[in-house]
Amino acid sequence: MTAYGLMFDNEYCTGCHSCELACRNHLDLPLGQWGIKLLEMGPWRKLDGRWEGKYVPVPTTYCDLCADRVERGEKPSCVLHCLAQAIEYGPLDELAVKMADRGAQCSIFLP
Amino acid sequence: MSELTRVSETPRVEELEDGTKVYRTAQWSPPGCHGVGCGLRCFVKDGKLVKVEGDPDQPITNGRLCVRCLTLPEYIYHEDRLLYPMKRDRQFRGQPDKWERISWDEAYDIIVSKYHELTAKYGPDTVSVWTGTGREASAYQFQTCNQVFHSRTAIHANGGWSCVIPRQTAMDWLLGCAYVEYDGAFGFKDRYDDPRYELPKYMLIWGRDPLWSNPDGLFGHSTVDMMKRGMKIIVVDPRANWLARHAEIHFQIRPGTDAALAMALNTVIINEDLYDHDFVEKWTYGFDEYAERCRTMTPEMAADICEVPVEDIYAAARMLAQKPCTASVGLKTDQNPNTLQICHAIWGIFAICGNLDNPGGIKLGQTMKNGGSTGRKGVGMQVNEEDTNPIPIAGHDQYPAMDFIINTTQPDCTLDTLRTNIPYPIEFLFIQSSNFISSCITQQPMQWMEACRHKEFVVATDIFMNPTIQALADVVLPVSTSLEHEGIVTFHGCNQPGQFHALTQVLEPLGECKSDLQIMLDLDHRINPDRTEDTEKWASEHGYLDNKIQNIPYTADPETGEPMTYEKLQEWVYGRYEIPYYQYEKGLLRMDGQPGFKSTTGRVELWSTVKNHLGEDPLPYYEEPRFSKRSRPEWTEEYPLDFVTGARRPTSFHTEHRMIDSLREIRTAATVEIHPDTAAKYGIGQGDWVTIENPWGKCKMIADLTPIVKENVIGCDHGWWYPEDKDTELFSVRKSSINSLMPWKEIGKLGLGSHYGALPCKIYRSED
Numbered sequence: 062m063t064a065y066g067l068m069f070d071n072e073y074c075t076g077c078h079s080c081e082l083a084c085r086n087h088l089d090l091p092l093g094q095w096g097i098k099l100l101e102m103g104p105w106r107k108l109d110g111r112w113e114g115k116y117v118p119v120p121t122t123y124c125d126l127c128a129d130r131v132e133r134g135e136k137p138s139c140v141l142h143c144l145a146q147a148i149e150y151g152p153l154d155e156l157a158v159k160m161a162d163r164g165a166q167c168s169i170f171l172p
Numbered sequence: 173m174s175e176l177t178r179v180s181e182t183p184r185v186e187e188l189e190d191g192t193k194v195y196r197t198a199q200w201s202p203p204g205c206h207g208v209g210c211g212l213r214c215f216v217k218d219g220k221l222v223k224v225e226g227d228p229d230q231p232i233t234n235g236r237l238c239v240r241c242l243t244l245p246e247y248i249y250h251e252d253r254l255l256y257p258m259k260r261d262r263q264f265r266g267q268p269d270k271w272e273r274i275s276w277d278e279a280y281d282i283i284v285s286k287y288h289e290l291t292a293k294y295g296p297d298t299v300s301v302w303t304g305t306g307r308e309a310s311a312y313q314f315q316t317c318n319q320v321f322h323s324r325t326a327i328h329a330n331g332g333w334s335c336v337i338p339r340q341t342a343m344d345w346l347l348g349c350a351y352v353e354y355d356g357a358f359g360f361k362d363r364y365d366d367p368r369y370e371l372p373k374y375m376l377i378w379g380r381d382p383l384w385s386n387p388d389g390l391f392g393h394s395t396v397d398m399m400k401r402g403m404k405i406i407v408v409d410p411r412a413n414w415l416a417r418h419a420e421i422h423f424q425i426r427p428g429t430d431a432a433l434a435m436a437l438n439t440v441i442i443n444e445d446l447y448d449h450d451f452v453e454k455w456t457y458g459f460d461e462y463a464e465r466c467r468t469m470t471p472e473m474a475a476d477i478c479e480v481p482v483e484d485i486y487a488a489a490r491m492l493a494q495k496p497c498t499a500s501v502g503l504k505t506d507q508n509p510n511t512l513q514i515c516h517a518i519w520g521i522f523a524i525c526g527n528l529d530n531p532g533g534i535k536l537g538q539t540m541k542n543g544g545s546t547g548r549k550g551v552g553m554q555v556n557e558e559d560t561n562p563i564p565i566a567g568h569d570q571y572p573a574m575d576f577i578i579n580t581t582q583p584d585c586t587l588d589t590l591r592t593n594i595p596y597p598i599e600f601l602f603i604q605s606s607n608f609i610s611s612c613i614t615q616q617p618m619q620w621m622e623a624c625r626h627k628e629f630v631v632a633t634d635i636f637m638n639p640t641i642q643a644l645a646d647v648v649l650p651v652s653t654s655l656e657h658e659g660i661v662t663f664h665g666c667n668q669p670g671q672f673h674a675l676t677q678v679l680e681p682l683g684e685c686k687s688d689l690q691i692m693l694d695l696d697h698r699i700n701p702d703r704t705e706d707t708e709k710w711a712s713e714h715g716y717l718d719n720k721i722q723n724i725p726y727t728a729d730p731e732t733g734e735p736m737t738y739e740k741l742q743e744w745v746y747g748r749y750e751i752p753y754y755q756y757e758k759g760l761l762r763m764d765g766q767p768g769f770k771s772t773t774g775r776v777e778l779w780s781t782v783k784n785h786l787g788e789d790p791l792p793y794y795e796e797p798r799f800s801k802r803s804r805p806e807w808t809e810e811y812p813l814d815f816v817t818g819a820r821r822p823t824s825f826h827t828e829h830r831m832i833d834s835l836r837e838i839r840t841a842a843t844v845e846i847h848p849d850t851a852a853k854y855g856i857g858q859g860d861w862v863t864i865e866n867p868w869g870k871c872k873m874i875a876d877l878t879p880i881v882k883e884n885v886i887g888c889d890h891g892w893w894y895p896e897d898k899d900t901e902l903f904s905v906r907k908s909s910i911n912s913l914m915p916w917k918e919i920g921k922l923g924l925g926s927h928y929g930a931l932p933c934k935i936y937r938s939e940d
Contacts, residue, residue, distance in 0.1 A: 143236065
């Protein structure tokens with residue numbers, strides 16, 4: 062069976078939180094519960110003066126990869142609403158190829 | 173010629189199997205935002221909004237939505253929403269338990285009888301109409317004030333009018349066009365892939381964080397779209413925000429020193445002969461004087477003033493001299509007494525490099541019927557009637573340039589007028605969508621409140637009870653949200669290409685809420701029952717919207733050639749509005765249809781004839797921030813830090829959204845960004861409450877330790893009040909009021925620009 066996942070572009074994720082609330086709308090979760098949670102690393106200045114730091118959205122065990130939406134031919138809710146269009150949904154092998162093409166600052170999550 | 177086309181053939185309404193109706197519509201306000209026109213799919217079941225999603229058919233946002241739209245049902249059905257008109261005896265102002273529900277008829281009767289009573293006593297200018305920023309209500313301010321109430325007292329209580337107007341004035345006077353924006357291919361069907369478009373090599377982002385501010389109709393994340401395609405950015409900001417951290421060069425300038433940097437960038441371009449000689453020769457006026465003035469600010473001097481590396485100034489200037497390059501210039505260039513000079517020198521960079529109205533350059537605002545400036549004597553304005561009233565509009569005697577700039581009072585002088593009744597008493601306040609005693613628009617908000625507290629009559633419109641209404645109002649009118657009424661949303665009145673969308677009513681208004689537009693029309697019918705001009709326009713919401721649409725140039729229905737109507741646009745949902753490149757070559761910027769720019773000389777005025785006429789230096793110059801360590805060294809020991817304000821968060825629109833639990837879960841309270849080394853020095857830990865204090869006032873915020881600010885600068889949130897503090901005086905509006913630490917009337921020579929940051933302070937841990 063093909064495994065599906067979510068790929069995040071951590072260079073361009075701007076930390077908008079849209080994934081969190083779009084997901085909560087989809088799963089109808091109450092306050093304090095998250096189907097995806099935005100984590101932040103840094104920021105700090107590196108030794109060369111450039112910045113390190115990124116936002117990393119992490120799907121939780123609530124995440125069902127929006128099975129019913131996908132079945133209707135729609136994008137998962139977090140993918141559709143992400144302001145930076147930094148989330149992609151797909152079969153794991155395809156995502157891995159895309160990740161290799163992207164070359165840097167990506168993550169793939171299986172909820 | 174500009175043109176209008178339909179974007180999508182998808183039906184406006186779709187019905188799902190379970191009977192849920194899905195309405196497609198564009199969003200504006202309330203709740204507030206800047207009229208970006210994001211596309212919504214609203215799921216309505218049994219008359220109730222159950223969910224909001226993004227609409228992939230919207231050509232700019234493509235289905236993306238921010239957290240404020242994603243929480244619309246929570247906002248619309250919030251238990252604290254105002255649902256009915258209410259009144260309160262004037263002697264009980266400030267008291268939350270004295271409100272009494274009334275009918276619309278009674279509310280209007282009170283307003284109209286007070287209108288007649290007070291105008292008979294004090295004259296028509298005693299009526300004042302106040303708005304905040306962004307919301308739809310701001311589109312009706314001048315009509316409500318001038319045409320419904322016949323008053324000249326439109327008020328934007330913003331020190332130095334430090335929100336867009338200084339920038340727009342510089343656009344008007346220097347560039348001879350209406351509102352300018354970066355070229356993000358907003359009007360093209362295939363957007364960035366349109367063959368006419370070219371991606372900018374560099375975007376200069378100055379004093380703006382468009383990702384969260386979505387300023388004036390701009391979809392901010394389009395900057396990220398362009399970065400993904402290879403555009404590089406150069407950022408000028410005292411905070412290392414997300415964009416700054418992703419920039420080729422980030423100028424983390426000493427707050428308020430912008431003009432020095434802008435002039436020095438010109439200096440490098442001129443000294444190294446990197447400018448566009450043909451463009452300068454053919455289309456600009458006063459280059460030699462401009463060049464000579466800029467060169468008085470060497471990169472070395474600017475590096476010292478701004479506290480940035482000098483090599484970055486050279487490098488950035490060389491990048492920006494290329495073609496095409498564009499700019500994204502924001503609010504912080506307004507919030508400075510030096511504003512007109514800052515903007516002059518920034519636009520100057522793009523003018524002398526020929527990056528105006530070229531593909532991927534700076535998109536010049538279409539002028540034509542919409543005009544550029546909105547001043548009574550503004551350049552290119554269609555002045556129908558000379559103002560022969562010998563009494564000046566409040567503040568226009570002290571700042572006569574305001575007559576040329578904007579159709580409002582001079583804001584700082586308005587506070588004087590409210591206190592002194594000079595040149596006339598302002599006793600009738602109509603406040604629409606402005607929460608001006610919270611820490612956003614006004615400096616010293618409590619002084620503004622005091623000045624208004626004893627006025628004879630105050631009526632306000634809004635969605636929720638807020639500190640301003642609680643403190644001041646005698647009558648409050650409940651406003652409908654964007655999903656409960658109809659309207660249109662365009663990119664800066666179609667001065668810029670892009671959205672031309674319909675707001676559709678998808679819900680019956682809750683309670684007895686009415687739209688801002690309907691309230692204005694209702695008042696008009698009662699005050700001006702015998703109106704003979706534009707009667708169709710004033711008759712109904714649709715009549716008004718049709719008129720508004722048809723006053724925008726080139727909006728005929730592309731299929732029939734007939735004038736466009738709201739009803740037709742509603743079926744389309746989204747329209748796309750295109751404006752050609754190189755308007756100045758095609759005679760599209762000037763009223764007379766001749767090539768050139770809408771200025772006295774017909775050229776880009778690097779030496780400004782308008783400024784010269786108004787008694788201001790026609791060339792840019794640098795003014796040290798008035799309360800900086802260098803201006804006031806004697807204050808440094810007591811107040812060792814400088815604060816900046818205005819950083820935007822996705823979870824609020826200025827003072828709005830504070831009552832939405834899902835958004836408060838993300839940002840719980842006002843925060844102050846402090847460098848970790850500075851925090852350690854003062855014994856402040858992450859999450860501690862901190863007092864920020866200076867000679868003008870003090871307030872409290874929660875410490876956020878972060879290296880994105882320099883050691884000697886702190887970044888303070890604005891616009892906070894705490895709706896949950898219902899039993900505390902005015903929702904604890906003073907607690908986190910950073911604006912109470914700002915002096916007022918420290919403004920530029922022509923009455924524009926004031927310090928909303930670049931101000932001294934000290935910090936210490938709060939005991940409670």
